Amino acid sequence: MTRSIKFTLKPRWNEIEKIRNRSRRFLASHGLSDDNVQAFTMVISELIENSVKYGKFETSNNEVIVDIQINGKTVTVEVINPVDETVYTHLKALDKTIQWIRGFQDPFEAYVERLKAVAKKPLDDDDSGLGLARIAYEGQAILDFFLSEDHILNVSAVSNP
Amino acid sequence: MYPNASEVKANLVEGPTTIPIDVKFSSKYSLLIRSRNGNSFDPDTEFSKLVLEREGERIELGRCRILPEPNHEGYAGRLIFTRDVYDLESLLFHNKLVRLQNAFLNLPLILAHKHKISQSFKNYTANLTYDLSVYKNLFDSLDAEYADEPENIKASLQETIIAAEGRKFMAFLDDKLQELARIVRNFSREEHERHGFYFRKQLWNFIRCAPFMARTNLKPRGYAGDSEMMSMIYANDYWGDSTFAKLLHKHPIEHPAAQAVRNRRHVIGKIIEAMKSDGCRNRSGKQKILSVACGPARELEDILLAADDCRGFHFALLDQDRAALHEAAKLVDQIESKLNTHIGVDYLNESVRTMLATPQLKTKLGQFHFVYSMGLFDYLTPPVASAVLGKLYQLLKPGGEMVIGNYHISNPGRHYMEYWLDWVLFYRTEEDFKHLLKDAPDAEVDVFFDDTGVQMFLRVKKKRKMDSDSSFLPAEV
Ligand SMILES: Nc1ncnc2c1ncn2[C@@H]1O[C@H](COP(=O)(O)OP(=O)(O)O)[C@@H](O)[C@H]1O
Ligand SMILES: [Mg+2]
Numbered sequence: 100m101t102r103s104i105k106f107t108l109k110p111r112w113n114e115i116e117k118i119r120n121r122s123r124r125f126l127a128s129h130g131l132s133d134d135n136v137q138a139f140t141m142v143i144s145e146l147i148e149n150s151v152k153y154g155k156f157e158t159s160n161n162e163v164i165v166d167i168q169i170n171g172k173t174v175t176v177e178v179i180n181p182v183d184e185t186v187y188t189h190l191k192a193l194d195k196t197i198q199w200i201r202g203f204q205d206p207f208e209a210y211v212e213r214l215k216a217v218a219k220k221p222l223d224d225d226d227s228g229l230g231l232a233r234i235a236y237e238g239q240a241i242l243d244f245f246l247s248e249d250h251i252l253n254v255s256a257v258s259n260p
Numbered sequence: 261m262y263p264n265a266s267e268v269k270a271n272l273v274e275g276p277t278t279i280p281i282d283v284k285f286s287s288k289y290s291l292l293i294r295s296r297n298g299n300s301f302d303p304d305t306e307f308s309k310l311v312l313e314r315e316g317e318r319i320e321l322g323r324c325r326i327l328p329e330p331n332h333e334g335y336a337g338r339l340i341f342t343r344d345v346y347d348l349e350s351l352l353f354h355n356k357l358v359r360l361q362n363a364f365l366n367l368p369l370i371l372a373h374k375h376k377i378s379q380s381f382k383n384y385t386a387n388l389t390y391d392l393s394v395y396k397n398l399f400d401s402l403d404a405e406y407a408d409e410p411e412n413i414k415a416s417l418q419e420t421i422i423a424a425e426g427r428k429f430m431a432f433l434d435d436k437l438q439e440l441a442r443i444v445r446n447f448s449r450e451e452h453e454r455h456g457f458y459f460r461k462q463l464w465n466f467i468r469c470a471p472f473m474a475r476t477n478l479k480p481r482g483y484a485g486d487s488e489m490m491s492m493i494y495a496n497d498y499w500g501d502s503t504f505a506k507l508l509h510k511h512p513i514e515h516p517a518a519q520a521v522r523n524r525r526h527v528i529g530k531i532i533e534a535m536k537s538d539g540c541r542n543r544s545g546k547q548k549i550l551s552v553a554c555g556p557a558r559e560l561e562d563i564l565l566a567a568d569d570c571r572g573f574h575f576a577l578l579d580q581d582r583a584a585l586h587e588a589a590k591l592v593d594q595i596e597s598k599l600n601t602h603i604g605v606d607y608l609n610e611s612v613r614t615m616l617a618t619p620q621l622k623t624k625l626g627q628f629h630f631v632y633s634m635g636l637f638d639y640l641t642p643p644v645a646s647a648v649l650g651k652l653y654q655l656l657k658p659g660g661e662m663v664i665g666n667y668h669i670s671n672p673g674r675h676y677m678e679y680w681l682d683w684v685l686f687y688r689t690e691e692d693f694k695h696l697l698k699d700a701p702d703a704e705v706d707v708f709f710d711d712t713g714v715q716m717f718l719r720v721k722k723k724r725k726m727d728s729d730s731s732f733l734p735a736e737v
Contacts, residue, residue, distance in 0.1 A: 253644075259449060
């Protein structure tokens with residue numbers, strides 16, 4: 100049986116905390132261990148942050164959708180937001196990064212590589228570039244994404260398949 | 261090479277003394293220096309810091325020492341750093357402060373990663389490492405023994421050794437894989453990951469000898485299963501710089517998990533072969549076929565055997581990897597000149613994850629009689645696999661069929677691939693696979709396997725309207 104919940108939020112930083120708390124409560128109420136709740140809440144919040152940061156929102160289309168499903172031991176979260184052509188280079192980066200992270204059996208390797216790269220970043224660059232690697236390593240989740248016809252981006256993380 | 265490698269003003273500081281100097285980029289880890297007040301420098305004087313002044317910014321670097329090199333382009337010598345070693349190229353040209361020792365920042369983290377490795381696994385890995393070095397030394401010394409023989413004699417000697425001792429070594433590897441399977445049987449995914457990391461760290465010097473293993477580990481094109489790896493699997497031959505390397509290269513390629521790759525090419529080939537006599541064609545008399553994540557598309561050489569075959573089909577080949585498409589195009593060229601004919605092919609350099617957004621996908625490409633994808637769904641998680649499958653279904657003509665490959669969850673090569681090759685797939689059961697297709701009322705879905713039972717195929721047939729009314733009408737012409 101699948102149990103699921105769906106949130107929508109406006110792309111504002113102060114909305115994220117609220118969704119984080121509601122996600123945490125949903126996960127906890129379905130019997131996940133404290134550690135797993137903690138880890139997966141981090142996963143959800145990293146994905147939402149990216150949505151808010153990289154999404155392209157218009158007046159008519161200005162929401163992030165968060166869809167969490169629990170099926171047996173597997174938790175899936177899909178975070179959905181509109182994008183446009185200006186985000187295309189980011190999508191290429193997203194595609195490359197996700198395939199690269201998933202190219203390691205142990206996501207720890209990707210995480211350490213990212214840490215190294217972060218140490219080499221110019222100090223005026225505030226994107227840590229660690230988020231996706233944290234999802235894979237600390238969150239133990241498998242990342243994936245697709246872009247659908249109407250320029251809607253769907254980034255997902257699946258735990259413990 | 262360094263257009264803005266102009267001089268930078270700086271001060272050398274030691275206690276109360278400050279010496280104004282000009283510095284200039286000299287090499288990645290040294291600077292040329294010149295005194296600004298005409299002083300000369302004593303050899304080997306140390307300073308506690310160097311303060312650079314650039315565009316109103318002060319950058320403090322730590323302990324440094326002068327290596328005098330008088331009259332070097334008018335500079336007094338070079339400055340090198342003696343505690344923190346800075347990458348001066350990054351600093352002066354990219355405005356990044358990087359220390360040579362940064363790599364060591366993660367050292368405690370990496371060293372700690374070996375904790376939580378089970379004792380039986382450590383023993384297993386240690387014994388395996390020992391045995392592999394013994395084998396390697398033996399094969400290497402045999403190689404050295406006949407190194408001076410003429411080439412053809414060498415080749416023949418090596419064949420003899422491979423056929424006897426080599427095959428015994430490969431049987432030893434088989435046993436070792438079974439032992440691995442027993443040890444990791446009850447591991448969680450996280451335990452597999454951690455133990456796999458440990459395993460490859462211990463065995464890296466062996467793994468890197470074997471061209472196939474090295475490539476799956478290093479993934480030079482950023483993903484596993486690139487066209488070069490496919491070529492190695494198709495060739496199924498002894499490749500490598502030594503007898504030992506050749507054996508270690510060949511062993512995984514003989515495994516059923518790799519045999520499945522060779523089989524699936526023929527499974528697809530046979531399906532297309534059968535289409536040759538099928539009446540369904542488009543207006544120009546061709547059957548349209550789409551291959552998604554086509555790679556080098558080597559199955560084309562199994563299918564296109566005569567000029568007539570080429571006239572009967574139009575292919576669309578889609579892949580994210582330009583290099584793979586290039587190889588496919590080369591193959592098509594070869595077939596064209598061999599058969600002295602033209603083959604209709606569209607090449608689409610597109611990631612499957614973003615192709616869904618191409619609004620004209622359906623109008624641009626039209627619909628297809630047959631859609632196939634062999635080595636793609638093993639990398640797609642359920643939300644993405646479902647979306648891609650749904651889109652591919654839309655691209656099918658009524659009456660059309662698609663065949664999609666995915667490794668079955670029972671793959672006996674799973675541990676081999678994950679631990680030795682660092683190659684992880686998304687495995688599925690028959691049920692998982694069937695459930696990926698949603699909202700397709702006209703679909704007839706079944707699952708079948710290749711001869712190894714490792715490679716699973718989802719077959720989806722899009723019924724014609726009259727099929728679903730269960731009245732029989734002849735095929736569309
Ligand atoms: N929702 C998204 N939309 C578009 N691009 C994204 C999205 N999420 C991630 N990316 C791309 O992937 C890169 C890596 O993401 P991440 O690891 O979270 O680092 P950061 O958020 O610090 O940039 C981003 O820099 C961006 O280019
Ligand atoms: Mg981020």
